[in-house]
Amino acid sequence: MQASLKIFNTLSREKEIFAPQKPPHVGLYVCGPTVYGDPHLGHARPAITFDVLFRYLSHLGYKVRYVRNITDVGHLENDADEGEDKIAQKARLESLEPMEVVQYYTERYHKYMEALNVKSPSIEPRASGHIIEQLALVDKILEEGYAYESNGSVYFDVERYNREHRYGILSGRVLEDLLSTTRQLDGQSEKKNSYDFALWKKASPSHIMRWPSRFSDGFPGWHLECTAMSARYLGESFDIHGGGMDLLFPHHECEIAQSTVAHGHGPARYWMHNNMITINGQKMGKSLGNFITLEDFFSGKHKLLEQAYSPMTIRFFILQAHYRSTVDFSNEALQAAGKGLQRLMEGLAQLDKLQAGAPSGFDLEAFRNKCYEALNDDLNTPILIAQLFEAVKLINAAAAGKGSFSEEELTSLRQLMHTLVFEVLGLTPAQAEGAKGSETLEGVMQLLLSLRQQAKEQKDWGTADKIRDELKALGITVKDSKDGASWELK
Template sequence: MSQTLSLYNTLSRKKEEFKAINAPFVGMYVCGPTVYSDVHLGNCRTFISFDIIYRYLTYLGYKVRYVRNITDAGHLESDGDVGEDKISKKAKLAEVEPMEIVQKYSVDFHQVMQIFNALPPSIEPTATGHIIEQIEMVKTILATGLAYEVNGTVYFDVEKYNQKENYGALSNRKLEDLLNNTRDLGGQNEKRGPLDFALWIKAKPEHLMQWPSPWGNGFPGWHLECSAMSNKYLGSQFDIHGGGMDLAPTHHTNEIAQNVAACGQQPANYWVHTNMLTVNGQKMSKSLGNSFLPHELFSGNHKLLNKGYSPMVVRFFMLQAHYRSTLDFSNDALDASEKGFKRLMYAISLLEKLKTSVNSDIDVKAIEAKFKSAMNDDFNTPVLIAELFDVARIINSVHDGKMQITENDLADLKTLISTFVENVLGLKNDIQATDDLAPVMDFILKIRTDAKANKDYATSDKIRIGLNEIGFDVKDGKEGSTWSKN
């Protein structure tokens, strides 16, 4: 079993052993949300995945500086250099200031992340708070000859850059293929090459968000923002850069080009990307009408959902797929995750009720090694969860008197489970409490016990089957019968 952390590097297209540049310190930058609308589930999946990576690196003893930005300007509708600013457009429609839109959806984003029990990053810089750094980076790139200014807009010269560096390294595509696939967009006539992208964009008089610069009033290009902020807080070279896989072909490719031009080196040693979401096998998108927001998933108030699911069930569901795998939402899959989550939480609750023995059938060190082996293999949460279910079966066996555990092993097992379930996976039991049902259920189970004692097995079975049909599991053990909500 591997005790060395390895992770998949998009840049090399293979798993690599993780070696921090300046251990025990680790620098990690993740592209954050553009705050012009409610955060969607695809973003949530990405940030939950990096929350796991952050948590596990911390568990391994690294001191992680986790930087995740807020894009509050410069991200245009086309994700390129033309179109309207997403935030400004929303502000015009709502007849409010752009920063009101930014505030509203930043608060919403933070609330959703808190509901999902995602830890806040170490630093959360905003694009508008780093205009000076972005202007300075543009100046540096211009000085290298890899950028040029046209009518107040500064473009990056991709073909000139590609003469010395491989522009398509991250996406594994050749420049010729990229050039053949470019579309004729408005504003392209200003550019020397169709792949050139804007570092700084000249603002029209009516543009709501603009700043003075050496090239006139304008605003930064979306790609530039992340380069400037990662450079400021993590240096010209850091350990991990992450985001959704949709960012790799353009946004992250352009970040690399900017950093190499401005700093002379690749910004990150490891590029980590999360995969996409599907719904019943189809890509999740607003145009198909099959996308839903986190609060709709929690409430069940959506035409594609049969019911709502607790935030921890949704987090658990996401972690049952590897972060590099497609995650498919369906009612059946969510129902299965909910049952699995309840089963795991119930087993963990039994830890406080276990009776200890002089001898032990359980090797806690071996369990820990399996947990670490799973996470050391590219943060493989599905395998870790499978190992946790194996431990749940062990806990149930001890509870039923089929296995033994010593007092010391029980203490170690409690610590291990708490560490990996709560601290690494970030899960907590948010299933609605059933304390008010306890006296009623205990009364019903006593009637069943009396029926069994009187050899009235028909009544005993009728009670057990009836309870199961309305959502309660009944288990018989040496100490009597216990119940749980399934």
């Protein structure tokens, strides 16, 4: 099954029809995390965004090679090639080997991605495992005349590149504006221009992570790793490059420049960027000190959280907004997402219980088309979710005896709803979230509903009403239908 997918290509600033160069194969590269701390909500968004893209392309019948890297060396404290390597800094503070830090936080990242039901990529390379490829790129760029060596470090000559190409093609930045707004920083005197970026950095005597090269004992620049690893696993030209909006400049801009010099063209045919998670209108991130880790969300142990939120609530919260729009954190929004997720899952549970009856007249084909049109229109998950809730209304009406579906309609609707909710959106039922409390509550409720049913059969209406009313006071609504009783936690 294949379909045309329109995606917003950052490079051309417009929606285009996506078709891989060699159908049905797709090469997808996404910038992964720098593993020096627990993942926060800002890490969850790109992971979930590109997980849905991975799932959907696979669902359409494409064979996807999804490469998501781990940055474990070369990412300095700022984008001006200054400061200490973030992993080395963490290792120094905790008296650990840098790779101990990498291993610990990589495992933590995987743990939380699994909780969010994010699929593992096809390949997950580490920057430190591809030093040879990165040094080969440095040599190639020097050979082409677009880099220069200075005191054991090697820098990309942005001004030279801009004379023959366009530096800023992805971000829309203009080099002259960069020159006028970039101040000369201390320690940058070895650069020709402050906006030149490091391909290789000479390590200071105290720098822990270093490799030998013909230039110096040093380490690769942050921007170089993705150019080297994407070419290694997807080729010099591949289909889609993704990442957060904060990587658009300078990271992805530098990738394009490096690839253009080394390979004669940019690396990717399409660039996709998810927008930020904000808190009070400000980007959520470690550097700003306003981040909330995923562990905090799952446990509820943070001063800004009113309660704990399940992994699927977090996933649903993110999917309710289009990936290119900002999402502002609030407890109210997360609580609403939790209720919406519960309503969707209860609708699916009702659908599985429905008995066949007269045909509904529901235009299933039109519903299917609207769902796929939403996904094909730049992964518009909010529109898809709205369509799913329209179906849930009809399902709930049928469960309440105000409609019905034929056996053929039920079979088709169940298959479609399960495919879209579980396979494409990657949501899981509450029972599958691994929360023992949810399983216990389900068991207790089934026992209470059974006792209430026994009371009704014995015409003990007082006991039956008391159970219903006491549960209502606790925020649990009991619903009676011809197929039995169900419950809903408000």
